[in-house]
Amino acid sequence: MIISRQVTAYHHARFKAAAQEFGRVDILSLANQGKFAEILSQQSEEGYTLQRLFPDMDSYRRAAAEGAVASEVTCQLDRLNPDVVAIAGWASAESYSALIWAIKRARGVVILSDSQAHDAKRNKVRDLIKGRIVRLCGAGLVAGRTHRDYLVKLGLPAERIRLGYDAVDxxxxxxxxxxxxxxxxxxxxxxxxxxxxxxxxxxxxxxxxxxxxxxxxxxxxxxxxxxxxxxxxxxxxxxxxxxxxxxxxxxxxxxxxxxxxxxxxxxxxxxxxxxxxxxxxxxxxxxxxxxxxxxxxxxxxxxxxxxxxxxxxxxxxxxxxxxxxxxxxxxxxxxxxxxxxxxxxxxxxxxxxxxxxWGPERFARELAHVASLAEASRNGRISLVDRVIIRLLSRKVIETVA
CATH class of the missing domain: 3.40.50.2000 (Glycogen Phosphorylase B;)
Structure with missing residues (x-):
């Protein structure tokens, strides 16, 4: 399963290629709204199943603040019961919820990221927290080499990271x-x-x-x-x-x-x-x-x-x-x-x-590779400290991620 805030035309191309690679891919989309409507996908799913939980960002923000995102994501994951979950980054209620679900059930977790070390002024405390979250994941799919370097700095071994996340049709x-x-x-x-x-x-x-x-x-x-x-x-x-x-x-x-x-x-x-x-x-x-x-x-x-x-x-x-x-x-x-x-x-x-x-085919191929790595390194334990950190962060809506 891939969890995404919204499904744009870019996502559609990647998900379609992933469905061809895997045979079946489930997509959980949280809010059918982007920063501008022109890039939201108007195409129907092709080979992948799509479940949208909230109609717009306002509904999503309210649900996150009330803790409803966690319950909705958990419910969908229980229903679909995936072997591997791919989460988009380390700064969303849905990613935290999926991470907790996967660890409790010893499922594989892939982190998808296009953050670089120089994207923003870095805060040591924030990077320590990011590192704890990243190290709970089994593998990563990132955009390019500079993005891989940042994920390595946060604690994910380089051999568990592949390139090709950011692709278009x-x-x-x-x-x-x-x-x-x-x-x-x-x-x-x-x-x-x-x-x-x-x-x-x-x-x-x-x-x-x-x-x-x-x-x-x-x-x-x-x-x-x-x-x-x-x-x-x-x-x-x-x-x-x-x-x-x-x-x-x-x-x-x-x-x-x-x-x-x-x-x-x-x-x-x-x-x-x-x-x-x-x-x-x-x-x-x-x-x-x-x-x-x-x-x-x-x-x-x-x-x-x-x-x-x-x-x-x-x-x-x-x-x-x-x-x-x-x-x-x-x-x-x-x-x-x-x-x-x-x-x-x-x-x-x-x-x-x-x-x-650097097209959707590479995205799908490399996602399959890191999914197999994540499945082979399932983590069934999470510390009390990490659980508290994730619970505190899971009610925040972070719309600018670096």
Whole structure:
């Protein structure tokens, strides 16, 4: 069984692949609501069974505070009686409840994680508590090498950890991008896309570093006769800030903020762009990077972005920059703007080749591997200290995890 806060389009692709790998997978989803509705999966289960416990985040928060999440999760686990439980991280009522259930019944536990040591300022006490929770798990499936290093630091042996947690439906994005390129004029008109643009895709919040992106873009286009525009797909609390920044930089006519696109339309938005840029100040992974790579784009990524260490090969399919180095970002953007059509295609092909090994099939294959490790190392004991810690934490709702 896999326990997940919500089921997005990303989760659907992974769960579908897992069902093909295992034959049967049960999914327990706690709240059918995400930070933005566009990524919630609208597809029906394919090969996996899905049980949703609460209709939205408000219901989930109330249930967690009242201790009802624990009872609901326990009830479902008793009903389905899985051999192995995969929990998403160490900071949710459902993960704690499933962990207690599995240990009491000597079942295997896999922890799913995309946290890195440098994602946030670390607190020794918190990391000690995380370590106690992590060491109760039999194995881990993480995003990449930096995520594995953090799990090892917390106490899980490296040989019990596999990579490949953060995957998207590569075929959906690659196929959609190809289709859009074959019908480019009609697709641009339908989606109201500029003729030439570099793409970013993010929520408009401070950690996404979009004001620095605008500054770097303004510097990069200086002196160029026909520089591509900048299109930032998304929305959020900083929209007015970004609009004001574009005006103050003298580039309002070259910056497009169209809002969120539907999941079905995003492959075309990627596919018709000249490149992709994602320079967050902090990013555990960045699934938009997988999407851009699957669509065959050259990329500029901040080194703080977790996906950069796996999906970006310096100077081959893009460039990495320090998130707060606006001059460095401007240089990278200028290099991207200067690529010929043939160079963009060559770099994009390398991106596709790299991300091909980081798709849902890898997620499923590695999940099967760590599930067997967890099943072989079942832990039927939990200390009183750990039990008290988990009981105290299980009524808290933590929506930002690092």
């Amino acid at each position: 590569n075929a959906h994005f690659a196929g959609g991008a190809l289709t859009a390129r074959k019908s480019e004029p009609e697709c641009r008109a339908r989606l109201n896309l500029p003729e030439n643009y570099i793409l970013a895709s993010a929520r408009f919040i401070p950690k996404k570093n979009l004001t620095s992106l605008l500054t770097g873009y303004a510097r990069a286009r200086q002196g160029l006769v026909a520089a591509p525009d900048l299109l930032i797909a998304g929305d959020g609390e900083q929209r007015l800030v970004l609009e004001a920044a574009a005006r103050s930089l003298g580039i309002p006519g070259h910056v497009h903020l169209p809002g969120f696109f539907r999941y079905e339309d995003m492959p075309a938005v990627y596919g018709l762009s000249q490149g992709f840029v994602h320079v967050s100040l902090s990013e555990q992974w960045g699934l938009v990077v997988n999407e851009a790579a699957a669509c065959g784009l050259p990329m500029i990524l901040s080194r703080e972005c977790g996906a950069a260490s796996e999906l970006l090969h310096e100077d081959r399919n893009g460039w990495s920059v320090e998130a707060e180095n606006v001059d460095g970002l401007a240089v990278a953007l200028r290099a991207m703007m200067s690529l010929s059509k043939e160079q963009r295609a060559e770099m994009g092909a390398i991106s596709k080749s790299i991300v091909a090994d």
